[in-house]
Amino acid sequence: xxxxxxxxxxxxxxxxxxxxxxxxxxxxxxxxxxxxxxxxxxxxxxxxxxxxxxxxxxxxxxxxxxxxxxxxxxxxxxxxxxxxxxxxxxxxxxxxxxxxxxxxxxxxxxxxxxxxxxxxxxxxxxxxxxxxxxxxxxxxxxxxxxxxxxxxxxxxxxxxxxxxxxxxxxxxxxxxxxxxxxxxxxxxxxxxxxxxxxxxxxxxxxxxxxxxxxxxxxxxxxxxxxxxxxxxxxxxxxxxxxxxxxxxxxxxxxxxxxxxxxxxxxxxxxxxxxxxxxxxxxxxxxxxxxxxxxxxxxxxxxxxxxxxxxxxxxxxxxxxxxxxxxxxxxxxxxxxxxxxxxxxxxxxxxxxxxxxxxxxxxxxxxxxxxxxxxxxxxxxxxxxxxxxxxxxxxxxxxxxxxxxxxxxxxxxxxxxxxxxxxxxxxxxxxxxxxxxxxxxxxxxxxxxxxxxxxxxxxxxxxxxxxxxxxxxxxxxxxxxxxxxxxxxxxxxxxxxxxxxxxxxxxxxxxxxxxxxxxxxxxxxxxxxxxxxxxxxxxxxxxxxxxxxxxxxxxxxxxxxxxxxxxxxxxxxxxxxxxxxxxxxxxxxxxxxxxxxxxxxxxxxxxxxxxxxxxxxxxxxxxxxxxxxxxxxxxxxxxxxxxxxxxxxxxxxxxxxxxxxxxxxxxxxxxxxxxxxxxxxxxxxxxxxxxxxxxxxxxxxxxxxxxxxxxxxxxxxxxxxxxxxxxxxxxxxxxxxxxx
Ligand code: 9MR
Numbered sequence: 001x002x003x004x005x006x007x008x009x010x011x012x013x014x015x016x017x018x019x020x021x022x023x024x025x026x027x028x029x030x031x032x033x034x035x036x037x038x039x040x041x042x043x044x045x046x047x048x049x050x051x052x053x054x055x056x057x058x059x060x061x062x063x064x065x066x067x068x069x070x071x072x073x074x075x076x077x078x079x080x081x082x083x084x085x086x087x088x089x090x091x092x093x094x095x096x097x098x099x100x101x102x103x104x105x106x107x108x109x110x111x112x113x114x115x116x117x118x119x120x121x122x123x124x125x126x127x128x129x130x131x132x133x134x135x136x137x138x139x140x141x142x143x144x145x146x147x148x149x150x151x152x153x154x155x156x157x158x159x160x161x162x163x164x165x166x167x168x169x170x171x172x173x174x175x176x177x178x179x180x181x182x183x184x185x186x187x188x189x190x191x192x193x194x195x196x197x198x199x200x201x202x203x204x205x206x207x208x209x210x211x212x213x214x215x216x217x218x219x220x221x222x223x224x225x226x227x228x229x230x231x232x233x234x235x236x237x238x239x240x241x242x243x244x245x246x247x248x249x250x251x252x253x254x255x256x257x258x259x260x261x262x263x264x265x266x267x268x269x270x271x272x273x274x275x276x277x278x279x280x281x282x283x284x285x286x287x288x289x290x291x292x293x294x295x296x297x298x299x300x301x302x303x304x305x306x307x308x309x310x311x312x313x314x315x316x317x318x319x320x321x322x323x324x325x326x327x328x329x330x331x332x333x334x335x336x337x338x339x340x341x342x343x344x345x346x347x348x349x350x351x352x353x354x355x356x357x358x359x360x361x362x363x364x365x366x367x368x369x370x371x372x373x374x375x376x377x378x379x380x381x382x383x384x385x386x387x388x389x390x391x392x393x394x395x396x397x398x399x400x401x402x403x404x405x406x407x408x409x410x411x412x413x414x415x416x417x418x419x420x421x422x423x424x425x426x427x428x429x430x431x432x433x434x435x436x437x438x439x440x441x442x443x444x445x446x447x448x449x450x451x452x453x454x455x456x457x458x459x460x461x462x463x464x465x466x467x468x469x470x471x472x473x474x475x476x477x478x479x480x481x482x483x484x485x486x487x488x489x490x491x492x493x494x495x496x497x498x499x500x501x502x503x504x505x506x507x508x509x510x511x512x513x514x515x516x517x518x519x520x521x522x523x524x525x526x527x528x529x530x531x532x533x534x535x536x537x538x539x540x541x542x543x544x545x546x547x548x549x550x551x552x553x554x555x556x557x558x559x560x561x562x563x564x565x566x567x568x569x570x571x572x573x574x575x576x577x578x579x580x581x582x583x584x585x586x587x588x589x590x591x592x593x594x595x596x597x598x599x600x601x602x603x604x605x606x607x608x609x610x611x612x613x614x615x616x617x618x619x620x621x622x623x624x625x626x627x628x629x630x631x632x633x634x635x636x637x638x639x640x641x642x643x644x645x646x647x648x649x650x651x652x653x654x655x656x657x658x659x660x661x662x663x664x665x666x667x668x669x670x671x672x673x674x675x676x677x678x679x680x681x682x683x684x685x686x687x688x689x690x691x692x693x694x695x696x697x698x699x700x701x702x703x704x705x706x707x708x709x710x711x712x713x714x715x716x717x718x719x720x721x722x723x724x725x726x727x728x729x730x731x732x733x734x735x736x737x738x739x
Contacts, residue, residue, distance in 0.1 A: 026165070027166035027167055028168070030164040031079070031144065034161060035056075039594050040053060041594070041685070043075065045075075046072055046073045047486055048066075048072055049062065049074065057160040058159050060074060061154060062157050063154055064152055066149040066151065069150045073147050073148065073149070074145070074146045076143070076162075077141060078141045078687050079141070079142045080140050080141075080142070081105075081167060082167045083135055083137050085135050086133070086134045086135075087135065087166035087167060089130070090129060091159055091161060091163065093120060093129065093146075094127075094157070097155055098123045098124055099148075101120055101146055101147065102117070103116070103117075103118045103129070103131075103145075104117050104118075104144070104147065105142055105164070107139070108141055116133040177199075177638070178650065179640070180198060181254070181255055181259065181260035182196055182198070182638075182640055183631070184631035185634055185635035185649050186648050187265060187266055188631075189267060189627060190267055192242040193242045193627060193628050194241045195240050195631065196239040196260065197636055198255045199235070199236055199638075200236070200256045202225075202235075208239045208241070208255035210251060211254060212248055212250070213250030218251075221240070221241065223238065223255060224238045226238055230593070231697065231699045232638035232697050233700075236586075241253065247265050247267065261649050261650070270726045272674075273674060273730070276646070277719055277726050281388075281716065282370075283295055284334050286332050286339070287303065287331040291372065294372070300423070300424065301422075302424060304330065304426070309425060310423075310425075310426055312329075312330075314328050316411055316431065318431065318432045319434075323401065325401060328394060330394075331387060331390055331391045332390070332391025334716075335715060336657075336713050336714060336716070337709065337714060338412070338417075338492060339423055339426050340412030340492035341391060342409070343392055343409060343439035343442050344484075344542050346391065347545075348442070349716040349717045349719075350385050350389055351446050352721055352724050353381055353384065353385045354382070354449050355551075357453065358556060359724075359728075363730075364727075367380060369381070371383060371384060382453065382454065382457065392407070392443050392447070393447065395432075395439065396468055403435045403475065404475065405440070405474060406436075406440045406482070407439040407472060408434065408435050409495065411431065412492030413431075413491040414428050414429045415428055415490060415491045420659065423659060433488060433492075434482070434485075436483060437483065438500045440476040440482075442507075442545075444468075444469045444507035444510070445469075445506045445509075448507070448513070448514045451465040452513070466514065466515075476507070480500070483496065483498055501529065501546075502544055502549075505527040508520045508527065508549070509550070513552060516558070524560065525560075525562075527546075532546075535573030535576050537591070538590070538596055539603065541717070547609070550570065554566050554616060555612060555616070570612050571613045573609045577590075578610060586632055586699075587629065587632060588603060588629065589625065594698060596681065597681045597683065597710060598678040600633060600677065600678060601678070601715075601722075603629060603632065604676075606629070607630070607721070608724055611623070611728045629725075638699035639699065643676060643677045645671045645672065645673055645674065646672075646673030647673070652704045655704075656706050656707070657671060660675075660714075663705070671714055675714050677704070678718060682696070684696065684711065685710040686709045689710055
């Protein structure tokens, strides 16, 4: 509860049911985010509830017509209990209309042993409830649960200031953040910009020096105090050494008695990353042997070709009760550190690879990526993208079947597997999950784009894509609200999305650009996403795809009426991100109060908008903004680390993956060079992060540990903006002509 919210909370009357002894009340706090200052995470609700922050409290509309208290639950997991310790449990809550709820602290699994069980009488005006109990066991993962089901009529529940005090002090994790001068550890391009961030207690300007590898001072100046940065909780100052242009290796910046890690000033800094970020995809491939001579240290047998112990993916049935056919859905890329393959996420990934090519065809040649198809006369990036696009096509429901033309949402293991596990050793049954409108529109969009890009290399493949895109479009129009189940997250991610109007817009845009047909133009022009401000502060991603359509309409030649306004709108979006970046002492074009899952990809996608504004206008400020944004990814951040494997002195290398699992098995490799980590995630959903990072300020909600799947996974849709942006930065200002 923050200041602004205090007045609202005063509505809760205080009644202490069991006075809590002072000793327990003084113990350490065990609840994470009991005040809802940073949103609702890590609180969870059953699938029939939507948790929301309402005036500083967590609230939810509880549906009527459920039978049991446990038919609607709000809870938090992973609370450590110590046997024999006494705990004070308090919370404020209200019900409209009044209801009796159940407040439990219990074992999170069968037999759900209850250590505290209370039946608070909840009133409309609200009360504060206090209880004490002594833990009968030591447990790392007790559950706090509010059971709210069993009412014939719907009602609204709100709570605030949930606190469980007592027990052991939570483990304190101190990341090693190295020198307090934070730089892009890979380096800076000679033509700039060049900025760094100093973490210091000082609030007045300080002197800084730039030193060359020999330790000689080559430039100097004074810092700019920037106050306390909310994203890190640090008092910071910025250093601008942009006027120093001379290329060289091993520079350091010195300020406030601290020396930064070394960095280069050099042209061509992103040439290798442009290649490595794309090479990442070959080793994510399913259904093909990874050849060690192409990726030394990464060779492995083909995964999921129906060879025991694998059970897929050549003839995959639906989940029980689903369809009565099987599909051959071999191939494609594994989504992330799991062995799942998801159409919505595959869609944006393959699109961004194709878009990097479509932006500047000359920059991507045959042989660039050392993949099995190198030398076939087709640019490698298109060969790589095709590997995924063929898979997406195979997920389409065949003619003559129910929902023909729709795409199955995803295919993955029936149950979650452990780590490590090489793809070819996965013994789980594989299942197709029901078709969804979102998946179908991802297929329509990427197939339409593929149709125009592959036409000159393989006319038949291009035609197959266009036909699939048209079928998908028609099927989505006929089934516009088939949503993936948000609770369908066993054995694979849910990737649910309850609003597909943006996917409709993106698909219509791609179909229009490829065909020029009126139906698609009309759809685009009538869509609220065409003129609305779609430039979310948080960026775009797999679930927010209108931006992909708008960017392509602005840059890929087409004859849409009012196109100049479309282009202007991209520049307006870029201006918004530019303003966010200028206000941020770490130079980030992303500044929400809490960081999202995969924040690094959202940052990169905001950079894609600024890069596109550069392509459209040629204005240097947009290119400079993209360069500066990259500084954050490569080390100018609160943790003083690069989020790209192999880039920078201290870089992520233990990303969550079942096969790059060196942290668990030294016989396995780390992720390949050029692999992006998801990055800080305020909601810290995994138990490791919850144990070590509780209460973290956004930039600190990250740990380079293989078990932290919520902060440190790798995915195909996070490397795709990295590849796009690296290509942009590598071309060093060559601006493609946009028709
Ligand atoms: O990237 C996804 C993120 O946007 C979602 O919030 C999260 C929860 O649904 O899922 C993330 O995707 C994961 C997917 O569900 C399973 N494969 C790994 C993905 C990255 O962590």
